[in-house]
Amino acid sequence: MKHLFVGNFKRKVLPITDDNYFKQQNDTNTIQYPMQQLPTPEVGRYQLDVEIDDCIVCDLCAKICPVNCIDIESIKSTEGSIGETSDGSKKLLYAAKFDIDMAKCMYCGLCTIVCPTECIVMTNQYDRTVFELKDLNYEFSDMSPEFAAEKRELLERQQAEKQAAKLAxxxxxxxxA
Ligand code: SF4
Ligand code: SF4
Structure with a gap:
């Protein structure tokens, strides 16, 4: 009896010259995915996830991304702090848009390294099969378009008022003089 390594599994296989070779029922081929799955390594880099409540919208992840697949639109709050993240960081910006196009992502993990609040992480999810390529664009913002429009308008008004006061x-x- 020979042994064959498939991933982390050691499997017994009969040599092809064995009389019982074609009677083997188990371990003769690759695993029966998705009923069977190989364990994912702890340090594996798979699908990204963002805990948006902990995001301070600093844009560092988008800036470091080598393939520009993170698209963020921030809106500065006109009322100052809008809350805190779970690590106590002050939130001053709204994330009107936070999209990651996983179809373009090269899984380098740089975005997860620079994030000051560690809210963008690589998960152990590797199978997110989709029919449409556009479905690999993950949207993490939880702002409604109406709420974002309201905050954009408030900011524009505040900036216009500040500019007018400065000119005056x-x-x-x-x-x-
Ligand atoms: S893992 Fe790399 S390529 Fe993917 S979103 Fe993060 S920085 Fe960009
Ligand atoms: S680096 Fe982290 S905190 Fe900054 S925008 Fe990206 S996910 Fe949010």
């Missing part, structure tokens, strides 16, 4: 102050200074 400059004019007043020029008039007084």
């Amino acid at each position: 102050a400059m004019k007043a200074k020029e008039g007084g």
